[in-house]
Amino acid sequence: MPELKNAPASVNVYRIKPSQQRVLRALEKREFFKLIIGGSFTDAKKAHGLAKVYASAGAHCIDIAPDETVLDAVDQALQELPPEIPLPMMMISLPLDADPHFRKIDLSQEQCILCDACIPACPTDAIATDLTQLLITQPLCYGCGRCVDICPTEALSLTPFHQDQEKLEKLLSDPRVDAVELHTRYADPYMLAGFFSRLGSVLKDKLVFVCFRPSESPVDRWQAFLARLQSFVCETTPFLPLVLQIDGKPMSGSEDLQASVPSLIAAQEVYQTTNNVYPLITISGGINAFTAEHLKNPEYQFISGVGMGTMARKAVWPYIESGDTCDQAFGAARQIVQAFQNRFVCQGL
Numbered sequence: 001m002p003e004l005k006n007a008p009a010s011v012n013v014y015r016i017k018p019s020q021q022r023v024l025r026a027l028e029k030r031e032f033f034k035l036i037i038g039g040s041f042t043d044a045k046k047a048h049g050l051a052k053v054y055a056s057a058g059a060h061c062i063d064i065a066p067d068e069t070v071l072d073a074v075d076q077a078l079q080e081l082p083p084e085i086p087l088p089m090m091m092i093s094l095p096l097d098a099d100p101h102f103r104k105i106d107l108s109q110e111q112c113i114l115c116d117a118c119i120p121a122c123p124t125d126a127i128a129t130d131l132t133q134l135l136i137t138q139p140l141c142y143g144c145g146r147c148v149d150i151c152p153t154e155a156l157s158l159t160p161f162h163q164d165q166e167k168l169e170k171l172l173s174d175p176r177v178d179a180v181e182l183h184t185r186y187a188d189p190y191m192l193a194g195f196f197s198r199l200g201s202v203l204k205d206k207l208v209f210v211c212f213r214p215s216e217s218p219v220d221r222w223q224a225f226l227a228r229l230q231s232f233v234c235e236t237t238p239f240l241p242l243v244l245q246i247d248g249k250p251m252s253g254s255e256d257l258q259a260s261v262p263s264l265i266a267a268q269e270v271y272q273t274t275n276n277v278y279p280l281i282t283i284s285g286g287i288n289a290f291t292a293e294h295l296k297n298p299e300y301q302f303i304s305g306v307g308m309g310t311m312a313r314k315a316v317w318p319y320i321e322s323g324d325t326c327d328q329a330f331g332a333a334r335q336i337v338q339a340f341q342n343r344f345v346c347q348g349l
Contacts, residue, residue, distance in 0.1 A: 015239060019089035019178050020207050026060045027243065027280050031341040032305025034061040035312055036284065038142035039093040039101040039183065040161040041065055044073035046140070049320035050313060052077035055088050057333035058341065063091045063181060063307060066163040066171055075176050089207070091179040092171060096191050099183040103143035103158040107136050111155035118147035118156060123310055144310070165198070172202040181209040181245065187217040187225040196232045208233050211245040211284065214266045219273060226278065244278050245307055246270055249286040255311065259286035264300055271302050280304050287311065292339035306340055
């Protein structure tokens with residue numbers, strides 16, 4: 001396990017839960033794999049299928065929206081697993097500001113001309129038509145914005161996805177939730193005081209991740225943000241480290257060889273700029289099958305793991321749609337997860 005920095009000598013390390021211990025070991029071995037179901041994805045049935053498949057395939061963490069129905073569905077999926085399969089850590093993603101991971105599609109029927117251009121652009125089949133009007137299935141939308149970009153009449157738009165404060169506190173207090181990920185677009189250090197004032201008491205046993213894009217904030221701002229966040233985390237969970245998730249190209253949904261390069265370069269910038277003050281760095285945004293090969297390069301071997309969303313979902317989507325969460329779905333998911341868990345094997349590391 002990584003050294004628990006800033007932890008008082010009297011801290012009882014046995015307070016760390018088994019799922020958290022497994023994650024910390026995976027981060028230290030640089031083989032961490034997280035399934036990102038989506039900060040705005042609230043379709044419980046499909047979340048259940050995704051979680052069951054990737055937990056069976058060896059994922060260390062399942063990242064879900066702040067939604068009780070989704071939490072219950074994913075928990076049910078994990079309870080259905082054979083006892084020999086180690087349970088992944090359950091993570092809730094939260095927005096600190098207007099982060100693009102937390103938004104839903106809205107439709108103006110008056111402006112829609114039924115051109116159907118948006119339907120094939122949607123990666124989750126959240127958009128359909130009955131030939132008389134466009135139909136939106138809100139729970140399936142995770143706010144990628146591809147449909148907005150392609151709409152010729154601006155009939156589609158994105159609105160923030162928020163959770164009620166009281167419901168959020170209840171959700172974070174749930175003992176099934178072992179981690180939170182704070183998403184920020186602006187990395188404003190002054191937003192943190194209010195957040196921890198409201199929710200710090202329910203984070204006391206959670207492993208805290210922060211997801212941000214260094215390219216969208218000046219270096220001095222995101223450095224100040226991380227320093228302030230580290231301070232709050234040390235006060236709230238002194239026995240658990242802060243984990244960074246560097247987001248290069250959020251929700252790109254691309255199979256391109258270069259899709260994850262922005263994440264890799266951004267992570268390298270953070271690692272070098274901060275002089276390894278934050279030893280646990282993961283990446284997200286544009287993660288696909290080629291990312292595991294990139295991670296074998298010496299300049300990226302400091303990266304502790306990945307969070308994969310769109311391409312992880314896409315790999316097993318057809319099988320879950322057909323009701324198969326076993327053989328074929330498991331095989332597809334296992335192939336993805338193993339590529340990241342075995343990134344050092346051929347190098348003898």
